[in-house]
Amino acid sequence: MNAVAIGPFAFSADRxxxxxxxxxxxxxxxxxxxxxxxxxxxxTTAATLLGVAGARAGHVLIHVEGFLQEPLRVLAIWQGGFSPTGGLVGVLLAIVMLRRHAPKAAPWALLPLAAGLFVWVVVTTLTDSGAAPRAPGTSYAVLSKDETLAIADRKGRPTVLNLWASWCPPCRREMPMMAEMAGSNPQVDFLFANQGESREVIAAYLSQSGVDLETILLDPFSDLSRHYGAIGLPATFFINPDGTLAATHLGEIYREAIAERLAAFSSGDGKQTE
Structure with missing residues (x-):
């Protein structure tokens, strides 16, 4: 998984x-x-603020129906969800404002832009972890059933694998939405692999929260986190029917990101993305 850890903070490589x-x-x-x-x-301050605001606004407009149902989610920028086109519009607006008020200084604006783009390209290249691992063949116990399940054996159907724990606040926040997405997309296998907790702790959390999840895998030693290189929780992996990794998402995921990946599954686009 392309990710970077700085002390207690974990970031996906693209972010x-x-x-x-x-x-x-x-x-x-x-x-x-x-x-x-x-x-x-x-x-530079205006360009940063306008760029972020424009990128977020562009994403919200593209998915306006979902945000109308949950308007406060517009402010949840930590989940991700930005439009590059909207961000570019915001930066261009800042350049226009600079040219209007300081035309002689405007050409100098190219220097910080070039420096920022250069660092973005270099860091993106350096954090690319290369080939993604395939689905593991290890079998894991299923919480509500007297059986085991190996992700590698579930070929023929796309899979969404979510790594979580009950002590993780963003895991708890996204879980009801994930359960809803799993219930409304029966053509995709949603697997929720708990990392490092016992049956009793998991059952107590599910009973208290009221979240209904069909397939919960027990991973007491966090083997899946190591297999996929997840340096934090929650982490979500989109796995093609042949077991190859199509996309990853580190941190709390948003509804539109899941919907876009499921649409890519339907279209047969199995390209790996971060």
Whole structure:
């Protein structure tokens, strides 16, 4: 799994590369503000804010029906969900504003933009972990049944594998939505592999929360986290019918991300993405 850990914080590789690029973008802008024109510092701040706001707004507009049902989810930017086109519009708006108020400083805006893009490309390349692992052949006990299940044996159907634990707040937040998505998509196997907890702890959590999950795997030694390189929870893996990994998502996942991946399964697009 392409991910980066910094102390107690874990980031998916794509998010980390964007954050690194934004930090360099703003740092170069601050240096230019001190040496060339102080309005370049204002530009980088405005471009960052407008870019993030535009990217989020673009995503919300694309999936407006879902957000109308849960409007507060618009603010849950930690889940992800950004439109590159919307972000580009926000940055272009900041450039237009700079050209209008400081036309001589506008050409200097290309320098922080170039630096940020360069760092984004470099970090993306360095954090690419290469070939993704195939579905493991190890069998895991199923919580509600007297049987075991091996993910590698479930060929012929796409699979969504969610790694979770009851002590994990984002796991608990996303679980009701995940259960709903599993119930409304019977053509896909949803597997919820608990990491490191006992049957008693899992059963107590499910009873208290009222979440109804059909297939819960017991992974007491977190073997699946190691197999897929998950450095934090929750982690969601989209597995093609042939056992190859199609996509991964580290951290709390949002409804639209699952819907997009399920649509890709239906279209036969098994390209690996992060």
């Amino acid at each position: 980390f590369s964007v954050i690194a690029g934004l930090i360099v973008f703003m740092m170069v802008g601050s240096l230019l503000a001190a040496r060339v024109d102080n309005r370049l510092g204002t530009f």
